[in-house]
Amino acid sequence: MNTSGPSNLQPDLSSKTAFVQDSGFLKPQAQTSLILWKKRLRAAGKSLQKGANVGVGILNGVVGDYLHHHDNPLAVRMGFYFKGKPLPLTPDALRSVYPHMTSKICVIIHGLVCDETIWNFPGSPQTNYGALLQRDLGYTPFYLRYNTGRHISENGRNLFELMGELMAAFPMPVREIIFITHSMGGLVTRSACDYGLRADAAWVKKVRKLFYLGSPHLGAPLEKLANAAAFVLKKFPRPYIKIIGDAINVRSSGIKDLRFGYVTDADWAGRDPDLFLKNTKNRLPLMEGASHYVITGRLTENPMHPVSRWFGDALVRKPSALGRSRRMEHSLGFPPCHHREYPAMGHMKLAHSPEVYDQIREWCEQPIIHERHIHE
Amino acid sequence: MSKLKGLAQLVQDAVDKSATAIEDVHLTVANEPLNILKKIPALKSPVSGIQKIINLTITSMYEIIRTVNRETGNMVKLVLEKAEKLAHDEPQDEKR
Numbered sequence: 001m002n003t004s005g006p007s008n009l010q011p012d013l014s015s016k017t018a019f020v021q022d023s024g025f026l027k028p029q030a031q032t033s034l035i036l037w038k039k040r041l042r043a044a045g046k047s048l049q050k051g052a053n054v055g056v057g058i059l060n061g062v063v064g065d066y067l068h069h070h071d072n073p074l075a076v077r078m079g080f081y082f083k084g085k086p087l088p089l090t091p092d093a094l095r096s097v098y099p100h101m102t103s104k105i106c107v108i109i110h111g112l113v114c115d116e117t118i119w120n121f122p123g124s125p126q127t128n129y130g131a132l133l134q135r136d137l138g139y140t141p142f143y144l145r146y147n148t149g150r151h152i153s154e155n156g157r158n159l160f161e162l163m164g165e166l167m168a169a170f171p172m173p174v175r176e177i178i179f180i181t182h183s184m185g186g187l188v189t190r191s192a193c194d195y196g197l198r199a200d201a202a203w204v205k206k207v208r209k210l211f212y213l214g215s216p217h218l219g220a221p222l223e224k225l226a227n228a229a230a231f232v233l234k235k236f237p238r239p240y241i242k243i244i245g246d247a248i249n250v251r252s253s254g255i256k257d258l259r260f261g262y263v264t265d266a267d268w269a270g271r272d273p274d275l276f277l278k279n280t281k282n283r284l285p286l287m288e289g290a291s292h293y294v295i296t297g298r299l300t301e302n303p304m305h306p307v308s309r310w311f312g313d314a315l316v317r318k319p320s321a322l323g324r325s326r327r328m329e330h331s332l333g334f335p336p337c338h339h340r341e342y343p344a345m346g347h348m349k350l351a352h353s354p355e356v357y358d359q360i361r362e363w364c365e366q367p368i369i370h371e372r373h374i375h376e
Numbered sequence: 377m378s379k380l381k382g383l384a385q386l387v388q389d390a391v392d393k394s395a396t397a398i399e400d401v402h403l404t405v406a407n408e409p410l411n412i413l414k415k416i417p418a419l420k421s422p423v424s425g426i427q428k429i430i431n432l433t434i435t436s437m438y439e440i441i442r443t444v445n446r447e448t449g450n451m452v453k454l455v456l457e458k459a460e461k462l463a464h465d466e467p468q469d470e471k472r
Contacts, residue, residue: 072385
C-alpha cells in the first residue's frame, strides 16, 4: 500500500492501529501514542477542510465569475447548506433534516468572500441567528451558500429560482418567510425579490420581514477606491505601472457591483465595468408589503467620531447601509424605527453577535405593520 | 480531489496570463531605447537587427515558461486523476 501521500496516511495508520491493538503487538504506551496521533491527524484533517472551505469562499469572491465561466470545480454552486453539506430540495430530505419544521421559514444569506459559517458565533459553532430563531420563535432556518464573485443580479436570479424550488419541496404550506442578510447578501435578496415580483412568484407574497446587516445599498468605498486607483494607474504611460491597474481590475464582477450597489442586470449589462466612478444604477425601491430592517456597526463608541463617519463599520458607511442618497430616486427610505446601530462593532461581527440577535428577535416578535395590498 | 484539480487549473491559468502580461511589459521596456536609437539613420539597420534578436530572446523565454507551466499542469492533472481513481477503487477492494 502506498503511504507516501498525506491523504493515505490516516487510513493506513488507523488500519495498522487496529491490527497492532488486536494482535497485542505494541506495548500499551505505544498504542496510546498511536491513538493520540490518529486523533491529532483527524483534527488536522478537519481544520484543513475548514481552512480549504474558507479559501474557496475567498477565491470565489475575488475571481468567482472567472471560475464560473471556466467551469472550474472550485466555483461554488448556489444552494442551501446544512452542516457544511448541500441540502437536497426534496420533501423527504427536508423532513429528515428538519424533523420539527414549521410553516415559518428563515433564509440566511452571507456576504462577499464568505460562506454560511460566517454566521457561527465564535467559540460556539452550533450557535447562529438561524439556530437561535428556531429555538426561540420556531423558524425553520435555511442557510444559503453562493458564488459571491458573480454579478449580484445573477445570484439574485438564481436565488429567485431556488426559492421556488424550496417552496415546491417544502412539505407543508409556508405561512411566512423572513430573510436575514449580511453585506452583499442584502443586495442579492433585493434582486431575488425583484425577479419574484416581476414573475409574480408565490414565495414573494410570503415574505414578511427582511433584515439587512451592513448591506451597502449605495455602494462600498473600498470598491470605489479600487476603481479609481486602477483607472489612474492605467492612465500612466509606463507599462509596468499600467500592469498594476490591470491586476486590480481582475477582481470579480460581484465586487465591482458593490461600487454603487448594482442589483439588476440593467445596471451593468453592456457597460464597461471599469469606467471611472460611473454610476449606471437604476432605481429599485424596497419591496412593498414587507418590513425592512437595517443594522449597522461603527468602529468607535462616539457616533460623531471622524473614523466612524468616514469608515462606518470599516467596509460600509452608514448612509449607504441606510440607502440615503443625494439622488432622491436612489434613496430607499427605511423607517428610522427600523434602524439600529451598534458602537465598536466591525462589519464582520454584525453576522455573529448576541446583541444583534437580540435586536433581530425583538423585531421578529413585533406584529407585521405593512399590509400587503399590492400583491394580495 | 475535484477542488485540487480546480486549484491546479486556476494556478496554471494565472501563471499563463501573468507570463503573457509581463512579457508585454518586458517587450515594451526593452524596445524603448532601441526605438530611440533607430531614429538615428546611421544606426537604424544594426539596431533593427539587435532588436529582432532581443525580441526573439524575450518571447522565447516566456514561451518556455508557458510551456513548462502547461506541461506541469498536465502532469498534475494526470497525478490527481490517478489518485482519484485509486481512492475510488480502494473502498471497492475493501468490500471484496
